[in-house]
Amino acid sequence: xxxxxxxxxxxxxxxxxxxxxxxxxxxxxxxxxxxxxxxxxxxxxxxxxxxxxxxxxxxxxxxxxxxxxxxxxxxxxxxxxxxxxxxxxxxxxxxxxxxxxxxxxxxxxxxxxxxxxxxxxxxxxxxxxxxxxxxxxxxxxxxxxxxxxxxxxxxxxxxxxxxxxxxxxxxxxxxxxxxxxxxxxxxxxxxxxxxxxxxxxxxxxxxxxxxxxxxxxxxxxxxxxxxxxxxxxxxxxxxxxxxxxxxxxxxxxxxxxxxxxxxxxxxxxxxxxxxxxxxxxxxxxxxxxxxxxxxxxxxxxxxxxxxxxxxxxxxxxxxxxxxxxxxxxxxxxxxxxxxxxxxxxxxxxxxxxxxxxxxxxxxxxxxxxxxxxxxxxxxxxxxxxxxxxxxxxxxxx
Amino acid sequence: xxxxxxxxxxxxxxxxxxxxxxxxxxxxxxxxxxxxxxxxxxxxxxxxxxxxxxxxxxxxxxxxxxxxxxxxxxxxxxxxxxxxxxxxxxxxxxxxxxxxxxxxxxxxxxxxxxxxxxxxxxxxxxxxxxxxxxxxxxxxxxxxxxxxxxxxxxxxxxxxxxxxxxxxxxxxxxxxxxxxxxxxxxxxxxxxxxxxxxxxxxxxxxxxxxxxxxxxxxxxxxxxxxxxxxxxxxxxxxxxxxxxxxxxxxxxxxxxxxxxxxxxxxxxxxxxxxxxxxxxxxxxxxxxxxxxxxxxxxxxxxxxxxxxxxxxxxxxxxxxxxxxxxxxxxxxxxxxxxxxxxxxxxxxxxxxxxxxxxxxxxxxxxxxxxxxxxxxxxxxxxxxxxxxxxxxxxxxxxxxxxxxxxxxxxxxxxxxxxxxxxxxxxxxxxxxxxxxxxxxxxxxxxxx
Numbered sequence: 001x002x003x004x005x006x007x008x009x010x011x012x013x014x015x016x017x018x019x020x021x022x023x024x025x026x027x028x029x030x031x032x033x034x035x036x037x038x039x040x041x042x043x044x045x046x047x048x049x050x051x052x053x054x055x056x057x058x059x060x061x062x063x064x065x066x067x068x069x070x071x072x073x074x075x076x077x078x079x080x081x082x083x084x085x086x087x088x089x090x091x092x093x094x095x096x097x098x099x100x101x102x103x104x105x106x107x108x109x110x111x112x113x114x115x116x117x118x119x120x121x122x123x124x125x126x127x128x129x130x131x132x133x134x135x136x137x138x139x140x141x142x143x144x145x146x147x148x149x150x151x152x153x154x155x156x157x158x159x160x161x162x163x164x165x166x167x168x169x170x171x172x173x174x175x176x177x178x179x180x181x182x183x184x185x186x187x188x189x190x191x192x193x194x195x196x197x198x199x200x201x202x203x204x205x206x207x208x209x210x211x212x213x214x215x216x217x218x219x220x221x222x223x224x225x226x227x228x229x230x231x232x233x234x235x236x237x238x239x240x241x242x243x244x245x246x247x248x249x250x251x252x253x254x255x256x257x258x259x260x261x262x263x264x265x266x267x268x269x270x271x272x273x274x275x276x277x278x279x280x281x282x283x284x285x286x287x288x289x290x291x292x293x294x295x296x297x298x299x300x301x302x303x304x305x306x307x308x309x310x311x312x313x314x315x316x317x318x319x320x321x322x323x324x325x326x327x328x329x330x331x332x333x334x335x336x337x338x339x340x341x342x343x344x345x346x347x348x349x350x351x352x353x354x355x356x357x358x359x360x361x362x363x364x365x366x367x368x369x370x371x372x373x374x375x376x377x378x379x380x381x382x383x384x385x386x387x388x389x390x391x392x393x394x395x396x397x
Numbered sequence: 398x399x400x401x402x403x404x405x406x407x408x409x410x411x412x413x414x415x416x417x418x419x420x421x422x423x424x425x426x427x428x429x430x431x432x433x434x435x436x437x438x439x440x441x442x443x444x445x446x447x448x449x450x451x452x453x454x455x456x457x458x459x460x461x462x463x464x465x466x467x468x469x470x471x472x473x474x475x476x477x478x479x480x481x482x483x484x485x486x487x488x489x490x491x492x493x494x495x496x497x498x499x500x501x502x503x504x505x506x507x508x509x510x511x512x513x514x515x516x517x518x519x520x521x522x523x524x525x526x527x528x529x530x531x532x533x534x535x536x537x538x539x540x541x542x543x544x545x546x547x548x549x550x551x552x553x554x555x556x557x558x559x560x561x562x563x564x565x566x567x568x569x570x571x572x573x574x575x576x577x578x579x580x581x582x583x584x585x586x587x588x589x590x591x592x593x594x595x596x597x598x599x600x601x602x603x604x605x606x607x608x609x610x611x612x613x614x615x616x617x618x619x620x621x622x623x624x625x626x627x628x629x630x631x632x633x634x635x636x637x638x639x640x641x642x643x644x645x646x647x648x649x650x651x652x653x654x655x656x657x658x659x660x661x662x663x664x665x666x667x668x669x670x671x672x673x674x675x676x677x678x679x680x681x682x683x684x685x686x687x688x689x690x691x692x693x694x695x696x697x698x699x700x701x702x703x704x705x706x707x708x709x710x711x712x713x714x715x716x717x718x719x720x721x722x723x724x725x726x727x728x729x730x731x732x733x734x735x736x737x738x739x740x741x742x743x744x745x746x747x748x749x750x751x752x753x754x755x756x757x758x759x760x761x762x763x764x765x766x767x768x769x770x771x772x773x774x775x776x777x778x779x780x781x782x783x784x785x786x787x788x789x790x791x792x793x794x795x796x797x798x799x800x801x802x803x804x805x806x807x808x809x810x811x812x813x814x815x816x817x818x819x820x821x822x823x824x825x826x827x828x829x830x831x832x833x834x835x836x837x838x839x840x841x842x843x844x845x
Contacts, residue, residue, distance in 0.1 A: 042523040044515065142605055142632060151606030151635055152536045153510045155543055155566075158837055171840040172569075173547060184547070197522070271518065273540060275511035314519055317505050322466075349450035349505045 008217055015213060015300070019206045022046055023196050030193030037323065038315060043186055043199035044270075045314050049307045050205040051266045054212045056290040056302030058259020061219060062252050063288075064297035067232035071126045072113070072133025073287050076106040076257040078140065078279030080264025082147070085154045085274045092164035093174045095183065095204070095269040099262065106261020107254050114253035118246060121235065130281060137279040153275035176269050178204055183270055201270045208266065212259060217299060219255070228252050260287075289355075293362055295369030304370045309355065316351035433763050434549035434844025435525040441498040442762065444469065444749070445520035447531035447541060448555065452508025453636040454533040454661040456696045457741045461533065461555050462503060463734055464742035468749035471729070472499045479729040483722040483778035484750060488757040495756060502526065506537050508636070508661075513537040514544050521548045527762050528553060530748050533661070533741065534635070535559030535608035542571035549844020551764045553748035556741040558660075558692055560611035563792040564833030569841040570764055572771055572791045574751065574784075575744045576824070578612035579832050581691045581711040582619035584797040584819035589709060593654065593687055595624040600652035602643055602667060604659050605632040612658045615832060616691050620656075628652040633659070633667075640667040644674050653681040655688045664690060665700035672704040693800050695739040698812045705802030705812065712798040714740040714780050715815060722780040737810050747779040751786070765841040783821070789828035791838065797824050 004012060018025065027041030040046070059073050080102035087098035117128040140148040148154055156173050168174055176183045178200070186199030219225050227248050230238050238245050268274055277283065286309065294305025324343055328336040346354045366372045437443075446465045449458035471479045474491035481489055493499055502524045504516030513531075520526045521544075529545055530553040532538030538557035545552035546568040554562055554573040558581070563573050599620055603609040609632070617627045628650050633643050644667070647655055655676060659667050671677075671688055679686040690697075693710035716727045716737040726746060730738040738746075755770035756762055772788040781795040799817040806812040826833070 039523070042519065044518040044522050048515070138634075141634060145605075151510065152561075153540055155540070158839060171837070172842055173543075173839070175547070271514060271544070273511070273514055273543070275509065275536075275540070277509045277511045314515070318502060318516070318519070320503050348503075349455075351505075352451075 002214070003218065004221070008221065011299070012214065012217065016210055019050070019210055020203075022049075022206070023198050023202065027194060027196055031195040032193055034327070037319065040311055040315065041196065043184075043197055043202050045310065046199075046202045047205050047266075047270045048310045048314070050202070050209045051263050051270070052287075052290065052306040052310055053303040054209050054266065055260055055263035055287055056294070056306040057209075057212055057216050058256040058263070059287045060256075060291050060296065060298075060302040061216060061228075061259065062256040063291055064302070065220070065225060065228035065232060066249050066252050068118070068121065068249060068253070069126045069288065070117075070129040070253070070256075070284075071281070071288065072129035072131075072136075072284050073256070073260050074281070074283035075113070075133035075136040075279050076110055076260035077264040077267070077283065078136065078274070078276065079109050080106045080261030081268045081274035081278055082140070082154060082264075083261070084265040084268035085156070085272055088156060088162075088176065088268070088272050089154075089160040090163065092162060093176050094164070095176055095178050095265075098176075098269055099208075099265040102265025102268070103258045103261045106264065107258040109261075110254045110257025111250070114250050114257070118249050118253060130284065133279060133284050134281055137276055137281070140276040140279055148274070148276060151276060153273050156272050176272055205266055205270065208262070212262065213299075213303070220299060224248070224251070289359060293359060293369055295371030298369070298371045301369050301371040308370065312351055312355045312358075316347055316354055317349070319347040321348075432843070433765075435521065435527050437497060437525075437527060437762055439497075441500045442494055443524055443526045444499065444501045445517065445524065445526035445529040445531075446501055446503040447506055447513060447517050447520065447529055447537075448503070449508040449513075449533045449537070450505040452506075453663050454508045454556075456700070457533045457556055457661055457694060457739065458506070458508075458531075460696060460739045460742045461531065461745040464730065464738055464746040465501065465503075465530065465749060467730060467733060468746045469499050469501050472749070472753055476733070477725075477729045480722050480726050480746070480750060480779055483720075483725050484754070485777040486754050486758070489750070489754055494753055495760065495762070499753075506531070506533075508534055508537070510534070510536040510540040514540045517541045517544050518548075521545075521550055526550065528752055530745055530752075531555050532557045534606070535562055536606045538562050538573075539566045539607060542566065542568050546570045546839070546842055549764055549842045551752065551767055553752050555745045555748065557608070558612065559608035560615065560832050561607045561836075563790045564611070565836040566607075567790050567836045567838050569768060569791075569838040572748070572751075572768075572786065574748050574786075574793045576711075576713045576795070576797055577792070578608070578615040578691070579826060579830070580797050580824040581612065582615035583824050584799055584817075585616070585689070585691060585709065585711050586619040586623055587819075588799045588817055589620065589689065590623045592709070594684075597625045597654050597684075597687075598628050598652045598682065599625050599654045599656050600628045600647050600650055601630040601656045601658060602640070602647075603630060603632050604635050604663060606635060608660070609658045611832065612691055613656075616656055616658070616689075618832075625654070633663075635663060637663065638666060640670050641674070643667075644671055644676070647671075647676065648674075648679065651681070653684050653686055655686070657688065657690050658692075659690070660692055660694075661697065662700070664697050668701050668708070669704050693813060694741060695737070695810070695813060696741075698802065699809055702812075706804055708802045709816070710800050712740050712800050712813075714743045715798055715800065715813065716743075717811065717813075717815060718780065718798075720778075720780065720782065722778045726780060743780055747781075750779060751776070763843055765843050768841045785821075787828070789838075790833065790836075794821050794825050796821050 023041050027039045029035035083102040083105040084098035087101050113132045181200050183201035186197050189196045231245050290305035291302045295301025324340045328339050448461045470476045506513035528551045532555045535557040538554045542552045552571040560578050601613050603613040676686050690710040693712050698705050755767045759766040759770040771786050774786045777783045784793050784795040797819045800813045801816045803812050803814045
């Protein structure tokens with residue numbers, strides 16, 4: 001179906017079902033229970049899962065397929081955000097032009113940076129992209145302040161022109177929308193003790209993510225994708241056979257830049273604010289972490305990694321000592337206090353430490369990321385294939 | 398049964414089942430039930446404390462969080478009640494808020510506006526907070542204030558000193574108790590004129606964001622009014638860590654005063670490095686080279702240690718004040734944490750008390766009712782003397798302290814001394830003052 005083979009179709013359908021039912025799946029605990037702390041099914045976080053998922057899927061097209069490790073992808077995300085917010089300020093609060101422009105601008109930006117950086121490979125390529133991203137960050141922070149509003153971040157104002165929209169008669173800021181459906185509007189379904197939020201913003205993001213994911217599957221399975229894999233396995237051999245690999249890598253770079261721009265545009269569409277921090281090197285490093293944590297070169301891995309990191313960032317960072325004391329209230333006082341003291345460095349502001357430890361464990365024990373972990377677990381329950389007669393292939397002479 | 402053939406009957410059946418499934422959720426929706434965002438329905442009400450716990454302003458953020466936790470205890474009747482007994486409005490009894498227990502959630506903003514907005518968003522959507530307080534950086538405060546306006550909750554700004562918070566970026570749902578850069582300028586300048594004379598050449602190093610910009614403009618305007626010249630204004634990134642490359646050109650610029658528009662860890666670093674460069678031992682234009690830090694805090698003073706001796710700055714409040722409110726607050730904060738509170742802590746504590754008081758007087762959690770109760774509210778007993786919450790821009794007007802690094806501190810906590818208490822009349826300005834123009838409160842937004 002849709003140009004996919006049977007296995008990919010099933011896979012795609014599973015992703016569709018999960019994406020559409022995420023507001024329910026991510027809220028497994030009743031709202032009033034102690035465990036509600038761990039619920040992730042609120043619109044803002046779900047949107048982040050999906051948006052950073054798009055970012056990581058795009059990054060994986062470059063890193064997973066060609067093996068070029070870009071350390072400056074956040075620049076494209078940031079540029080996309082700025083482009084989108086300017087569209088909201090100048091043109092219309094409808095998210096379509098904003099998202100389109102953010103992809104175009106990020107694509108052009110990627111074309112320029114990629115054209116220069118791709119003249120080198122390996123560590124030199126990484127450093128070049130990092131340098132370009134830091135340059136963009138510092139420019140957004142200082143020289144380009146009229147365009148980016150510096151550290152304060154670009155925000156909407158009451159007196160922005162918005163030439164396509166009807167004149168704003170109310171005395172409050174307009175809301176981003178898709179032909180009238182407001183991004184922040186949501187419907188709450190209370191059933192039993194559970195409370196599920198279905199927000200317009202999330203479903204818009206989810207649908208765009210599914211399109212982005214489908215495109216990425218098609219790229220993975222296409223001859224173009226095969227060529228990119230060839231670049232990864234041995235670029236020199238490819239060059240010796242007379243194929244110029246640069247157009248392919250540049251195309252992959254621009255596509256993945258456009259994915260990042262799309263993610264940036266969506267971030268701005270969900271919450272019309274763009275800050276320079278989005279372009280900082282830590283943000284570029286984060287998408288590398290996401291991809292490796294989930295499993296580089298796999299289809300779903302980067303998405304899982306993105307979800308995992310955003311979950312840690314939003315859930316662990318909000319656990320404080322009070323909450324720990326509540327959890328351990330049943331234990332004797334001395335044990336409660338010891339446990340809280342031991343756990344204290346890992347929660348709240350220490351969530352980076354927890355993430356670092358998990359990342360280390362994954363890299364050491366599951367080099368293929370979370371996807372490899374999943375495969376190992378399912379492998380335990382699957383019947384072992386009978387020893388094939390020719391399991392080892394003879395090397396060609 | 399792997400063969401599927403489409404029949405009209407099959408299609409109708411499937412359609413009916415699918416339709417029912419999709420329509421089902423609408424039975425349970427309870428959309429119009431709430432009159433405003435996060436209306437508290439249970440036995441408790443939740444506040445959101447959104448402060449930096451990492452990054453350049455982490456120290457200030459952590460102290461804000463301590464004061465916020467203390468305020469919640471006092472509202473719930475735990476502890477000695479602190480400033481509840483000295484507050485001029487007597488409606489708060491320490492029995493929660495409108496019969497509900499006060500709870501709170503906290504988040505780490507990492508001293509970044511973008512992240513702050515994200516944590517605030519999750520507090521509103523996930524934890525159902527009715528009010529957010531915090532900030533430490535004005536960029537954060539402005540970003541979160543904008544979000545609160547859109548979402549329909551009240552924002553009680555914590556530490557934010559930029560003119561824009563209640564100027565260009567003022568919002569109907571946002572309120573600020575802390576003073577601002579303009580007030581610092583007009584309070585500090587007469588003292589500077591007295592001690593350094595009116596023929597000085599100033600060099601500005603400025604944190605590159607909304608607060609730095611407005612403070613630089615305010616200080617430059619008020620010092621130029623007494624005859625000082627501004628030699629140069631240089632922007633430095635927030636969290637730079639090393640300022641030596643910015644400090645080296647100062648010596649050759651012909652300036653004889655260095656104004657550090659820095660805050661938090663940045664100010665500790667830049668001041669320390671300036672002193673290490675030997676700037677304060679230099680003679681320029683026949684005068685001693687001087688350093689001014691327009692916005693002070695106890696935590697920065699503690700961080701900079703010896704280097705702040707004799708350096709002038711301004712503050713919103715200091716624990717060494719002798720009024721009843723200050724004494725009560727310092728006592729209960731000191732008993733709980735073992736050291737005196739900073740002025741960031743005091744402003745957050747006061748903001749929570751003011752919010753709780755407004756809720757009680759309005760007898761409602763509705764943001765618009767609360768905002769109405771806060772607008773034009775006059776009070777006393779929260780440590781700053783008689784104070785007005787001005788209706789036009791949601792800014793508090795009260796006395797401003799001019800401080801100096803103590804020459805002979807007796808402990809690590811009294812390393813700042815109060816030079817002068819500038820009366821409120823001197824720091825009051827018109828709501829449409831050019832430095833605050835260009836913004837509009839808009840209408841109060843209750844959300845939902």
